[in-house]
Amino acid sequence: MTEDIRWKQRFQQFDSAHSLLLQALAIETPSVVERAGVVQFFEISFELSWKLLKDYLEAEGFSPVGPRDAIKQAFQSGLIEDGHAWMQALTDRNLTTHTYNEKTAVEVDDKIRNQYAPLLALLHSGFKERIGE
Secondary structure, three states: OOOOOHHHHHHHHHHHHHHHHHHHHOOOOOOHHHHHHHHHHHHHHHHHHHHHHHHHHHHOOOOOOHHHHHHHHHHHOOOOOOHHHHHHHHHHHHHHHHOOOHHHHHHHHHHHHHHHHHHHHHHHHHHHHHHOO
8 A cells, every 4th residue: 555645745835835924924014915915825824734634634544524624633633732723723714715804914914923823833843743854
């Protein structure tokens, strides 16, 4: 049986998106356009993060369906530590994906910088270890 490498490929995609998010977050006082970029890179990174979790869990024999299920199973399996924060990140990602409101963008930008980027960084470092980098 060959090893399922889908999660490894997904990690490479997540790694690239995460790098772009970190570059955007380096802008301490973003303009409206730069803030929109932070939010967009967060949306992409978050989307790839839950898909990475889903792919990894499938390789481990689980069958998560959708982001909520993948996050719950990842929490139960010890892949992530703060399930509640991950669910809040999902809620905010869904909020920003479907509409643009400057007040919401400012609030989410703050959450990305202070809550969600650290979650994604922990996931990133954990999977770097799993992949052997």
